[in-house]
Amino acid sequence: MKNEDNFVEYKRELTNKLKREIVAFLNTKGGKIYLGVDDETLEPLDITKEQKHEWEETLNHWYTNAFYPTPFSLLDIQVNNDPFLLKVKEGRHKPYSIEKNGLDSSGVYLRVGSSSVRATNEQVKRMIQQNVETGEFDAEKASNQELSFNTLKKRLEETNMEFSVGSLRMVDNFHFYNNAAYLVSDQNMIETKVAIYQGSDVSEFKDKRAFSGSIISQINDLLYYISLNNQTKVQITGSAERKEIQNFPEIAIREAIVNAFAHRDYLLHSFIKIEIFDDRLEILSPGGIPDGLTLEEIKDGMTAVRNPQLVHILDKIKYIENFGTGIRRMYEVYKGANLEPRFEVRENSFKVILPNVNWKREVQDKALDTKKDNQSLENLSISEESILLILEKNGRQSRKEIQKILNTTPYRVRKLLQILINKGKVRKIGVSVNTQYQKA
CATH class of the missing domain: 1.10.10.10 (Winged helix-like DNA-binding domain superfamily/Winged helix DNA-binding domain)
Known part of the structure; x- marks a missing residue:
């Protein structure tokens, strides 16, 4: 094996210090990190499959939690390579840093020869100045060009449309797949997490899941999973027909879920999080409102699109209507229940809170039953x-x-x-x- 240099690093085992090497490669020209190799002899060590699996899990966790911005599709973990190999590609949104240290010299590293060294504050400033965006993230060339689109093709067949990377705007001017293509591909690694709680706080879990793959399959699986946990209550109206009311209106759920994928900031080291409580359903999406718009302007129908290529794909496959009506629809379906969805907007997050339309009535009914019981005993x-x-x-x-x-x-x-x-x-x-x- 060749000696360590600008592009090659050897490590006996995986420790937290490896984060520095990853950041250094991201900030320069990329490189390869071999794990399970003797530092002096450069001979591969005898590493078990269990140990390799642990390394893979740790690196996958780092991918979404350890670096800022998220090295989206820039880490290629090759467990079956002998020795274990981590390929790091040059980042497009420099400087990259160890997330907990922030964008200063304590968290930013550069590859110099066979070493990873801390960047000076001047070098960090220079990288920030040079990192001028040429366009939207979803329009940029995807690092992974070996993509398949089985889920997307299946959806297109259902809507009687042909698969065309050109009409779906999945390629750049040089016919390379863009990041929008990566997001709808079967190789998408970004996860979405769901949790169901007992009661109205996070003290007791009932269930939790993680969904991955094409965001099309994630949207489908999420909507199905939520529907299984969206109870229906029967309301006696006095007429011949019973009125069945779901805890959370399906239209509001769908709008909130699709919008979370369409408009999230994919550079943030986070994930879409859905939490279901007895009294509400919350959908948290990374990234605030872009283009300086306010929530009130969004409610009025003004549009702020962070990922136009992705929105175009979702529009073509009938998952979204590109007219800025999503939030207004949520309000509309809640009118009959005399309730309203709520929104919490922060600099780096957008949360939709859908109230359980049956919760207030259920609580009132329980209170009324208790009152009747007490009165019957008192009298x-x-x-x-x-x-x-x-x-x-x-x-x-x-x-x-x-x-x-x-x-x-x-x-x-x-x-x-x-x-x-x-x-x-x-x-x-x-x-x-x-x-x-x-x-x-």
Whole structure:
């Protein structure tokens, strides 16, 4: 094997220090990192499949969490190569840094000969000045050009359309696939995560999933998964027909999910996150509103498109209507429930909050039932019927518990219980202090 140089690095094992080498290659001309190689002899070591799998999982985690901006499609992990190989391509959005350190000399590295060295503040400033965008991210050439589009082709067949990379704007002027093509390809590595919680906070998980692959399949799988967890309640209207109401309107879900994929900032080291609570559904998308528009302007129908090539593809396959009506539709479907979707806009995120239209009614019904039960007990006369009602509502009760509910004397309760026992309507269970009574 050749010695280490500007483009080659050898490591015995994977440690956090490897982040520096990755960042250095991203900020220069790219390179290859071989893991499981003796530093001095350059001989491959005996590495188990289990160890290689652990390295792969760690690198995949780093891909989305350890660097800024996200090295989108720039890391190629080759587990089956002997030795284990990580290919790093030159980045297009320099400077890249170790995420937790930020864009200063403590987090930015450059490849100089066979070493990775910290960039000076002046070098960081120079890279920022030189990093002038020539266009939208989704229009840039994709690093991975070995793409397949089985999911996209299947969707086109369903809509009676032909697959054409030109008409779908999936290639640049030199006929290379762009990043929009990568996003709808079967090779897309960006994940989306979903969590379902018990109650109205994050303290208890009911289920959680991660979806990957073409964003077309992700959208389909997400909508199906959410539909399985979108309960329908029956409302009796007084007419011959029953009215079935889903917790979350399907139209609002679809608009929010598709918009999250269409307009997110794919350079941010994050992922689309969907969380389902008892009282609401939240969709969080990386990236705020582009072009300096406000939420109020978006509500009025003004459009701010971060990924026009991707939006064009989603429009062609009938997943989106490119008229800026998504948010207005969400408001429209909630009118009948006297509720509104909510939006939280920050510099680097956009959150849609869809209220559960059945939640308020469900809570009110429970409160009403509780009130009725309490009133029925409060208004009881001290009689045989009152004791039977208590045992029916509460199950087994001691004499003291019944006495407390009726707010009467021990003598009165003992007498009524004995009458009911003699009539065969109440049974006595246990003896002494453990004595309880239940309806026969």
